[in-house]
Amino acid sequence: MALVLLAAILKLGSPLGLMNLPIFVLYLTYFQIKPEERAIEKRFGEEYNRYKAKVRRWL
Template identity: 55%
Template sequence: MKALELKIPPPVVALLCAAAMYAVGRAAPAAALGTAVPVLWVALPALLGLSADLAGVWAFHRHRTTVNPLTPQKSSAVVQSGIYRFTRNPMYLGMALLLTAWWLWLGNWLSLLVLPVFVLYITAFQIKPEERILLAKFGTQYQSYLLRTRRWI
C-alpha cells in the first residue's frame, strides 16, 4: 500500500472522515446518543484541536520549515520546541480532536467508529513515511527526538 503514502493531504483525509461520520449518523439514526450533548463538551475538543493545529503551524513558521505534509523531505529543521515537546504530530492530533468534536456534535455512537479510521490511516500513510524520511535526513538528532516525544500524545 505504499501507493497511498504521502499522497492525500491530511486535511482532506480529515474532511473525508467528517463526511463519513455525517453519513454514518444519517444512515443509523437509531444510534443517536439519546440526549443533546452540552455545547461545552463540543467546544472543548474543538478549541483544543484548533489550538494544537495553530501551535504546530506557528512552530514550523518560526523555524522556517515546510508545513506541507506531502513533502517532508523539504524540511529544514527538526522542530522540538513549543507544542512539539509534547507530541510529534500536533496538527494531526488537532484534526483528531476536531473530529471528536464533530462526533459529539453529530451525537451518534456509530459515527465514532470513523475516528480510529482517521488515526490508523494518518499513522500508516502519513506519519510513518514522514518519520522514515526525517530519520534519513536528520539522523541521530531526529532519532533522539523520536525516543523522547510520543507520536500522538
C-alpha cells in the same frame, strides 16, 4: 486533528463517525505519519532518533 474530529462527531451525534474515527487514526498513522518519520529520519539521522525517543507520536 483526531480530537477536533471527535469533538465534531460528538457535537453532531454521529455514531457512524465515532465508529470511523479509529479507522481515520490508523490510516493517518500508516500512510502519513510513518512515511514522514522515515523521511525525517533519513534527513536528520541520529538527532531525530534522540528527539523521537523523548516525544510521543500522539500528544
